[in-house]
Amino acid sequence: MTIPIFTAFFFLSPLFQLGSSSTNINTCRSFCGNITIDYPFALQYGCGHPGFRDLLYCMNDVLMFHISSGSYRVLDIDYAYQALTLHDLHMSTCDTIVLGSKGNGFAVETWRAPYMNPTADNIFMLIGCSAESPLFQGFPGKHLPCRNVSGMGCEEYYGCPAWDLLGHKPLGSKMFGSGPPECCALSFEAIKSINLTKLQCEGYSSAYSLAPLRVDGPNGWSYGIRVKYSVQGNDEFCRACEATGGTCGYGTDGIRQLCMCGNSNSTSNCDTVKSSSSRRIYSVADTLAGYVIYTL
Ligand SMILES: *[C@@H]1O[C@H](CO)[C@@H](O)[C@H](O)[C@H]1NC(C)=O
Ligand SMILES: *[C@@H]1O[C@H](CO)[C@@H](O)[C@H](O)[C@H]1NC(C)=O
Ligand SMILES: *[C@@H]1O[C@H](CO)[C@@H](O)[C@H](O)[C@H]1NC(C)=O
Numbered sequence: 001m002t003i004p005i006f007t008a009f010f011f012l013s014p015l016f017q018l019g020s021s022s023t024n025i026n027t028c029r030s031f032c033g034n035i036t037i038d039y040p041f042a043l044q045y046g047c048g049h050p051g052f053r054d055l056l057y058c059m060n061d062v063l064m065f066h067i068s069s070g071s072y073r074v075l076d077i078d079y080a081y082q083a084l085t086l087h088d089l090h091m092s093t094c095d096t097i098v099l100g101s102k103g104n105g106f107a108v109e110t111w112r113a114p115y116m117n118p119t120a121d122n123i124f125m126l127i128g129c130s131a132e133s134p135l136f137q138g139f140p141g142k143h144l145p146c147r148n149v150s151g152m153g154c155e156e157y158y159g160c161p162a163w164d165l166l167g168h169k170p171l172g173s174k175m176f177g178s179g180p181p182e183c184c185a186l187s188f189e190a191i192k193s194i195n196l197t198k199l200q201c202e203g204y205s206s207a208y209s210l211a212p213l214r215v216d217g218p219n220g221w222s223y224g225i226r227v228k229y230s231v232q233g234n235d236e237f238c239r240a241c242e243a244t245g246g247t248c249g250y251g252t253d254g255i256r257q258l259c260m261c262g263n264s265n266s267t268s269n270c271d272t273v274k275s276s277s278s279r280r281i282y283s284v285a286d287t288l289a290g291y292v293i294y295t296l
């Protein structure tokens with residue numbers, strides 16, 4: 001008895017999809033290389049959440065993230081934890097230190113700021129900042145804002161091979177007590193914008209720890225920028241839209257959210273726009289479903 005019922009469902013499921021496909025194929029979901037692009041992100045204008053428009057670009061299967069401070073490669077999008085992992089080509093790591101202010105740092109447009117922020121356990125290590133840097137507020141010897149973040153810090157970072165190549169001597173900064181530190185670490189929260197030009201720094205590194213795993217030593221840190229994203233609590237619109245078979249997007253103003261329901265767009269969800277023709281398809285599918293179950 002269980003087998004025929006299972007078979008019935010097996011045959012019915014494509015039927016239901018057929019019934020609904022005329023009104024709602026998700027034309028917004030896509031891939032770039034092996035990364036899935038889904039709400040609130042999108043590659044096409046009009047798809048996704050407006051806070052994330054003009055943000056991602058796919059070039060030769062490489063996903064790029066573009067904000068006012070520059071372009072970053074996206075290594076991963078974690079939809080469950082709502083986090084992105086980015087890599088900046090000119091970011092220092094444990095193996096190389098890139099000077100000459102080539103790195104992007106991290107700064108987003110004001111209108112976009114509410115939607116994304118580096119995570120609290122992401123450390124930014126600013127390298128070679130001038131004594132006049134606003135970072136030190138006139139007290140370069142005090143290292144005012146510099147601190148450890150999530151068990152990571154500059155003292156440990158100095159242990160990386162990259163510093164040996166620079167001829168770094170660990171006690172150097174202590175001998176010149178009035179000078180700025182060679183490396184000053186902080187969280188994004190402390191200054192809200194990592195702008196190497198404004199901060200007068202030569203370079204930077206960024207690392208994050210995926211708590212609660214504590215990796216010992218700077219060689220084991222994950223280098224990259226971990227960014228937390230959020231649609232700021234207005235998730236209900238998209239949930240209701242998807243629940244009625246729609247795809248979430250936004251209007252040409254780039255602000256207003258839209259629910260795309262096949263041949264028409266709705267400012268609420270697809271139940272409000274279902275045409276009589278789509279209802280007819282549903283009822284045909286329902287009738288067929290009833291017929292198949294009845295004959296079994
Ligand atoms: C994508 O592929 C690369 C190797 O080509 C791999 O390192 C990475 O983990 C993959 N990412 C995902 C999200 O599967
Ligand atoms: C619905 O909105 C999308 C995104 O703004 C747009 O591309 C599409 O043309 C609209 N469709 C209709 C039928 O208005
Ligand atoms: C960084 O700071 C410089 C100098 O203050 C400014 O001209 C530039 O627009 C800033 N860049 C970003 C991305 O905010």
Ligand SMILES: *[C@@H]1O[C@H](CO)[C@@H](O)[C@H](O)[C@H]1NC(C)=O
Pocket residue numbers: 146147148153155156
């Ligand atoms: C950071 O932690 C190290 C030990 O891991 C410690 O020696 C150092 O003083 C700490 N730095 C700050 C600024 O708290």
